[in-house]
Amino acid sequence: MNHMTTGVKWLLIVNSVLFVVYFLSARTVLGDFFLLLGLVPRSVLSSFAIWQLFTYMFLHSPLGFGHILMNMLSLWMFGTPLESIWGTRRFLQFYFFCGVGAGICVVVLNLFFGSLDTRTIGASGAIYGTLMAFGILFPKVTTYFFGLFPIEARWMVIIIGAIVFLSSLGDSGGAVSHFAHLGGLVFGYIWLRFNLGHKAKIRTDWRGDLQQRYKDWKLRRAKKKFQVYLKRHGSSTQDKRGGPGDWIQ
Template sequence: MPHECTCYAASTIFIKAFKHCFLLGFHAENPNSMRYYHHSPTVSFGGGSIPRGVKYLLIANTIIFIIYFLSVQIRITPLLLFFHGLSLIPSWVVKGAVIWQPVTYLFLHSPLGFSHILFNMLSLWWFGSDLERDWGMKRFLNYYFFCGIGAGLCDVAVRLLLGNARDLITPTIGASGAIYGLLLAFGILYPNRTILLYFLFPIPARIFVLILGGIAFLSTFGAAGSGISHMAHLGGMIFGFYYLTFRPRLLDIDLMGRLKSWQLRRARHRFEVYMRKKDQDGPDDWVN
């Protein structure tokens, strides 16, 4: 029963999400709804300078991967244990003692090869650059982490409901959930952009996204033992669709701006307290 309910819910959300990829003329008046950017069809991705948000993510992921890779090759036990604690482990998350894992797992990639990080970082560059140029760094990073964290929570939820004891202690790593969210946004916002499938076959972006989404959806029915979290891929797309449709207001909060405002108010309050105390003490003796 839990498996049937989960599959039904996933299929319902999947159908609702991907049917929007064909609504090419849609332009919402509601600022919280999806908008489409009709750029000229092209096969180029990530052209021009790399936007700051994408650049920061590329640098962070690459540096962490190099350290992780070397720690595995040299077998540096303390580092291996450290990275294990940064991966997403359902049994640990449920206990509530590792609230950082739904974020930190996004920066870890398989240290056994280069294909995992290569695919994710190329996709981040190709598809994320245009999104950040149109959205700005703040909204782009909000969307990226919203999809990535949501993908991780979907993976945890499914393994808690359907997994065995081993699934609950098996770590999940990688930014693929966030990347699939970027792919969904790219297919919705630039539906006519041409993508070279396998670098050979030109197809519209919306078709490319539908293919990837369909693969992720169907793979969730037989993902056991594959070593790939297809539910995280699908979860990233589901959370991406939710963000594009409803634009959660909480994610529009300028945290850095609020921090600076709080620091300014705190400094002003301290200055006022100091001036009042100084007035009460009278003028200093050395002042002429």
């Protein structure tokens, strides 16, 4: 896209600022405060630390720059086209829906298959949801898999989805939260499958929608009556060359 959209820009700014603060304060008292913002399943289930389902998205590992660079680059690449066609409000709703949904998947799947004491941070869940939406809405756009191999977006999403699913089967609290990635993909698909971004519009404008449908029905009915009238009187119609008027349908 030719410009930086508003929602993506502010997400980049907030994530980057918090990363710098977290990086500089990792070994201080403030660093201990940031630990409370990471997503820990046991804290959510036993201490009702529900805010962690939201705050974990804005933290990235202070041990290096690779984590935040990859996430922010992906957000810019795939989020900007989505926000351009959806608008800022709907894009942010989608982004946080995927991020919180991914956090819920982390808690639930770790409850049954992993460890309740794992700490998850990063915007990867929301980013994977954004990637799913991009692959569905721009399926034939050429992207570069791992930055090297040209491939259509739809196939890239399928390949990444398969990798994430297989990786999540062996996820046991390692350095990468495959549960969060899988949750982001799933919730991104749910949003698009059930068209969740338009529910508010349907609830508030249902009368106008019914009126428009009634007008369309009346127009179709009038057209049918007119076609019947033409068919009944078409046999006596002559064109300019004197031939029968069978051109009327």
